[in-house]
Amino acid sequence: MTPQHIAAIILTAAAALSAAATSAAEKPSTSDNASPIYGVTVPEGYRKWQLVGPALEGAPLNELRAVVGNQIAIDAYQRGQLPFPDGAVLVKLAWKYTQSPEFESALVPAQATTVQVMVKDSKKYAASGGWGYGRFVNGKPVDEAQHQTCFACHAARVKDRDYVFTRLAP
Numbered sequence: 633m634t635p636q637h638i639a640a641i642i643l644t645a646a647a648a649l650s651a652a653a654t655s656a657a658e659k660p661s662t663s664d665n666a667s668p669i670y671g672v673t674v675p676e677g678y679r680k681w682q683l684v685g686p687a688l689e690g691a692p693l694n695e696l697r698a699v700v701g702n703q704i705a706i707d708a709y710q711r712g713q714l715p716f717p718d719g720a721v722l723v724k725l726a727w728k729y730t731q732s733p734e735f736e737s738a739l740v741p742a743q744a745t746t747v748q749v750m751v752k753d754s755k756k757y758a759a760s761g762g763w764g765y766g767r768f769v770n771g772k773p774v775d776e777a778q779h780q781t782c783f784a785c786h787a788a789r790v791k792d793r794d795y796v797f798t799r800l801a802p
């Protein structure tokens with residue numbers, strides 16, 4: 633093999649690699665990252681969204697939680713608007729908790745457990761009260777069986793509040 637051959641092979645390999653990298657970066661959220669049943673994905677930028685309210689979940693889960701909403705959801709909360717308009721998105725972050733190493737009585741977040749998402753689209757999700765659901769662990773959706781439980785529990789308890797538990801914290 634001549635040096636020219638080797639250079640050509642290296643160039644071809646580099647081009648293939650860079651094409652693969654580009655297509656991976658440009659690919660919109662694929663079905664891999666979308667929840668079963670609903671096709672909901674983790675929304676971009678949700679860590680910067682406004683807080684709706686925190687929650688403390690007792691045994692056996694023992695979790696700290698925070699629900700945040702996009703601007704459409706926050707506006708609806710502030711107006712007291714029910715049902716939530718299409719485009720509203722709510723995200724619930726959850727962590728195990730642990731005693732603060734610096735202050736005995738404080739419980740602080742430990743490892744993250746799940747990120748859960750509700751997306752309002754009254755047409756697309758008409759069969760589930762207008763909300764699509766997604767539960768994610770390490771950015772990956774959990775199985776279909778878990779997604780079959782979402783609507784039932786929300787419908788049983790908070791149907792009259794458009795299936796949403798969390799109130800805007802005072």
Ligand code: HEC
Pocket residue numbers: 687689697699722723724748749750765766767778779781782783785786795796797798799
């Ligand atoms: C057994 C009941 C139950 C089931 C099943 C359930 N949830 Fe919830 N969900 C709650 C409760 C209670 C809250 C209120 C916040 C809290 O205590 O964590 C909540 C809150 C939420 C919120 C924040 C908005 C709100 O309603 O307060 C999202 C998003 C959410 N759940 C998504 C999901 C998804 C996705 C699934 C299915 C994978 C699911 N939930 C299954 C009980 C349930």
